[in-house]
Amino acid sequence: MSHYYSEEQTVASNENIIGFNMGNHNLKLTTDAGVFSKGGVDFGSNLLVKTFLEDAGPKRVLDVGCGYGTMGLMVAKHHPEALIHMVDVNERALGLAERNALSNDIRNVKIYKSDGLNEVTEKFDTVLTNPPIRAGKEVVHRILEDSLKALDESGALYVVIQKKQGMPSAKKKMENDFGNVTVLKKDKGYYILKSVKG
Numbered sequence: 001m002s003h004y005y006s007e008e009q010t011v012a013s014n015e016n017i018i019g020f021n022m023g024n025h026n027l028k029l030t031t032d033a034g035v036f037s038k039g040g041v042d043f044g045s046n047l048l049v050k051t052f053l054e055d056a057g058p059k060r061v062l063d064v065g066c067g068y069g070t071m072g073l074m075v076a077k078h079h080p081e082a083l084i085h086m087v088d089v090n091e092r093a094l095g096l097a098e099r100n101a102l103s104n105d106i107r108n109v110k111i112y113k114s115d116g117l118n119e120v121t122e123k124f125d126t127v128l129t130n131p132p133i134r135a136g137k138e139v140v141h142r143i144l145e146d147s148l149k150a151l152d153e154s155g156a157l158y159v160v161i162q163k164k165q166g167m168p169s170a171k172k173k174m175e176n177d178f179g180n181v182t183v184l185k186k187d188k189g190y191y192i193l194k195s196v197k198g
Contacts, residue, residue: 013092020070022050025077029068029100035093036067036132044190045070045130048160051185051192052128055158058082062150064117064129064143069097071128076106085122087114117146124150127157133165140166141173148177151197158184159193167191 014033019026020041031038037045049071052058059082063072066086076084086109088094097111114120116139127147131140140161147157157174161167171193174181178195185192 020046020074022046022053022074023078025074027073027077027100027104029070029073030096030103031068032092032096035090035096036065037070038068041070042130043188044160044162047185047187047190048128048130048158048192049074052126052158053078055184055194056126056156058084058126060122060124061085061126061128062087062117062120062124062147064114064127064147065132066097066111067093069100069111071130072097072109072111073100073104073106075128076101076108077104080108082108084109085120085124086111087117087120089113089115116143117150120146120150122150123152123155125152125155127151127155129158130160131170133161137166137169140170144170144173145177148195148197153197155197157195157197160190161193162189163191164189167193 011034016031018029018040061084063086066072066088072084072086101109131143161170174195182194184194
């Protein structure tokens with residue numbers, strides 16, 4: 001069994017093209033076997049991007065666990081003046097994200113390999129993540145903790161997580177690390193959490 005939270009994918013390639021529409025922006029995205037939510041944009045990522053775009057005007061954004069590019073590319077499309085860094089450990093997903101950026105004529109992105117935030121060296125105004133729940137609580141909490149270090153003062157972390165998949169412990173972790181956490185939105189069991197670096 002191949003898992004999307006691994007570097008190399010052994011499952012046979014089976015590419016598919018999906019649409020992702022938000023506001024007046026429409027993306028055509030190529031997906032594949034061995035990447036997260038290959039059949040279409042998942043509800044959580046959609047909700048996180050929509051909530052974030054309503055909440056903030058970004059300058060430097062980091063998308064952790066970018067997959068084939070859903071969140072980072074849509075934010076980049078809405079904010080061509082911003083620079084979006086997109087990282088993932090999954091090499092197949094990164095290849096798709098790069099192709100999807102090119103095919104949608106999105107140039108304000110920087111896409112590279114990183115296990116969580118291990119290879120991230122710059123500072124950001126915003127970190128967005130739909131964390132890899134199936135990778136386990138330790139991995140998810142490491143992403144939350146490392147996000148604090150990657151943010152400038154007054155920068156914000158936005159997370160989407162389902163209540164049944166660890167939202168209470170993630171919320172507590174964010175509260176402990178940042179000293180604050182806000183529930184921006186709740187929908188169908190999904191929570192959008194936001195913490196600001198003080």
